[in-house]
Amino acid sequence: MRELSWLERVGLHALRRGTQGWPAASSPVSQLDPHERQALRRIERWAVTRAGVAGVLSAGVTAFVTLRAAALEHSDKVAYWQYVVGISAVATVFEVGYLYWDALRTVRQMAKSSGVVLYAGDSLNHGVALALARAALELPNPPRNPLGVDPYREARRWQLLAASIIYKAKIALSTFVLKALLRRVLGRLAARAALEFVAVPVTAAWNMVVCWRVLREARIRAMGPSLTKELADWIADTEPGVAASREFSRLVAWALGTSIVKNRRVHPNWSTLVAHLELPEQAEADFGDCPRFLATLKSAAVVHQRAALRALVAAAVLDGRCSSLERQWLEVVFTVVGRTAPLAEVSRACKAFVAGDGFDPSPFQI
Numbered sequence: 001m002r003e004l005s006w007l008e009r010v011g012l013h014a015l016r017r018g019t020q021g022w023p024a025a026s027s028p029v030s031q032l033d034p035h036e037r038q039a040l041r042r043i044e045r046w047a048v049t050r051a052g053v054a055g056v057l058s059a060g061v062t063a064f065v066t067l068r069a070a071a072l073e074h075s076d077k078v079a080y081w082q083y084v085v086g087i088s089a090v091a092t093v094f095e096v097g098y099l100y101w102d103a104l105r106t107v108r109q110m111a112k113s114s115g116v117v118l119y120a121g122d123s124l125n126h127g128v129a130l131a132l133a134r135a136a137l138e139l140p141n142p143p144r145n146p147l148g149v150d151p152y153r154e155a156r157r158w159q160l161l162a163a164s165i166i167y168k169a170k171i172a173l174s175t176f177v178l179k180a181l182l183r184r185v186l187g188r189l190a191a192r193a194a195l196e197f198v199a200v201p202v203t204a205a206w207n208m209v210v211c212w213r214v215l216r217e218a219r220i221r222a223m224g225p226s227l228t229k230e231l232a233d234w235i236a237d238t239e240p241g242v243a244a245s246r247e248f249s250r251l252v253a254w255a256l257g258t259s260i261v262k263n264r265r266v267h268p269n270w271s272t273l274v275a276h277l278e279l280p281e282q283a284e285a286d287f288g289d290c291p292r293f294l295a296t297l298k299s300a301a302v303v304h305q306r307a308a309l310r311a312l313v314a315a316a317v318l319d320g321r322c323s324s325l326e327r328q329w330l331e332v333v334f335t336v337v338g339r340t341a342p343l344a345e346v347s348r349a350c351k352a353f354v355a356g357d358g359f360d361p362s363p364f365q366i
Contacts, residue, residue: 004130005139007137007139008130008133008134008137008139011104011130011132011133011134011136011137011139012126012129012130012133014101014104014105014108014133015104015107015108015111015118015129015132015133015136016118016129032114032223032355032356032357036113036114036115036356037356039113040110040113040114040219040356043106043109043110043113043215044106044110044212044215047102047103047106047211047215048208048211048212048215049208050102050211051099051102051207051208051210051211052204052205052207052208052211053204054095054098054099054102054207055095055200055203055204055205055206055207055208056200056201056203056204057091057095058091058092058094058095058203059197059199059200059202059203059204060197060200061087061091062084062087062088062091062092062199063197063199063200065083065084065087065088066084069083069084099207099211100136100137103136103137103211103214103215104133104136104137106136106215106218107132107133107135107136107214107215107218107222108132110215110218110219110222111132111218111222114219114222114223114356116128116132116222127225127268127271127272128221128222128225128268130268131221131224131268132218132221132222134268135214135217135218135221136214136218138210138214140265141265141266141267141268142266143265143266144266145260145266145270145271145274146271146274146275146279147253147256147257147274147279147287147288148287149257149260149261149287149288150261150288151260151261151263151264151265151266152264153261153288154261154262154264154290216320216354217320219354219356220269220319220320220353220354221268221269223353223356224268224269224272224318225269225272227269227317227318227353227358227359228269228272228273228276228314228318229276230358230359231273231276231314231317231318231359232273232276232277232314234310234314234359234361235252235277235307235310235311235314236248236277236307238303238306238307238310245304247300247301247304248304248307249277249279250285251296251297251300251304251305251307251308251311252277252279252307252308252311253274253279253285253287254285254287254289254293254296254297254308255293255297255308255309255311255312255315255333256270256273256274256287256311256312256315257287257288257293258287258288258289258290258293258312258329259311259312259315259316259326259329260288260315261288261290262290262323262325262326262328262329263315263319263323263325263326264325267318267319269318269319270315270318270319273314273315273318290329294332294333294336297333297336297337298336298337305337306366308333309333309334309337309339309366310364310366312329312330312333313330313342313346313349313364313366316330316346316350317346317349317350317353317359318353320350320353320354321350322343322346322347322350327341327343327346330342330343330346331343339366342363342364342365342366345363345364348363349363
């Protein structure tokens with residue numbers, strides 16, 4: 001097992017405190033009752049508000065310090081930058097530390113309100129707790145997976161790096177663009193104070209957006225284990241006894257392998273689904289080979305085709321969103337076997353899952 005990072009260990013410690021004795025959900029966690037929905041909305045609303053306030057305070061302090069030190073900018077640039085950068089760094093550290101602490105606290109409250117039990121007796125549900133901790137701290141999921149598929153095999157490394165840099169620099173880029181627009185529109189009329197305080201609403205807005213994304217992902221991971229059990233049963237229920245066949249296991253594993261190649265990440269719910277299906281190891285197969293999968297699927301028995309198609313639909317639903325690459329892949333795969341891809345149904349299923357309505361297989365005629 002990979003050694004956990006310091007942040008992961010901190011996250012696990014924060015989540016597992018006092019979780020013994022939590023009330024268990026009366027229904028599957030993927031199906032929220034009205035009381036649970038109301039509680040989650042309240043928790044998320046206040047967390048997003050707090051994130052915005054933290055952004056206002058951090059950016060406001062930085063802008064205020066910058067204006068106060070303006071007199072030094074021409075007389076002593078070294079002292080000016082030491083003063084501004086030092087105070088900004090301290091404000092940022094406090095802001096980030098608070099956001100991490102509050103995200104972990106909020107995710108823990110969400111897990112409790114939705115009925116997630118992180119302890120079974122004295123044993124920690126390590127997989128669920130670690131997935132929630134990573135969501136709260138915005139940590140990427142490791143690419144390792146039970147099927148040995150490289151999720152980045154079709155992605156260009158420079159694109160992944162560029163996307164990561166742009167995401168991390170989102171606040172600075174937004175502030176720069178907004179300042180440039182103000183200078184363009186107002187010209188010399190734009191007071192320095194106005195330009196410096198542009199960062200305040202930008203930082204607050206980004207904090208709120210990121211907080212919302214974090215909590216949405218945490219909700220998906222909290223409800224995921226319950227949903228994946230339903231999806232695994234649905235995949236195996238194409239015909240009595242078919243789940244015991246080697247061809248079923250091979251095609252389902254292959255479908256799930258290609259799904260993470262197209263999704264370019266290994267979601268914790270995906271790993272849980274693979275565990276529920278109890279797919280045997282088949283070392284000779286490359287489960288990330290999309291062209292060979294299509295050729296094999298086309299010549300497979302109809303019952304095995306149905307199982308593979310259900311696996312692809314399940315993989316698209318269980319992370320709460322169906323990306324453009326996944327949609328394109330679904331269209332290609334369904335076309336190969338002479339079917340129409342149920343893209344609208346997949347989209348509705350994703351929304352239903354995130355809303356806490358569980359999964360309804362009836363719209364999928366597979």
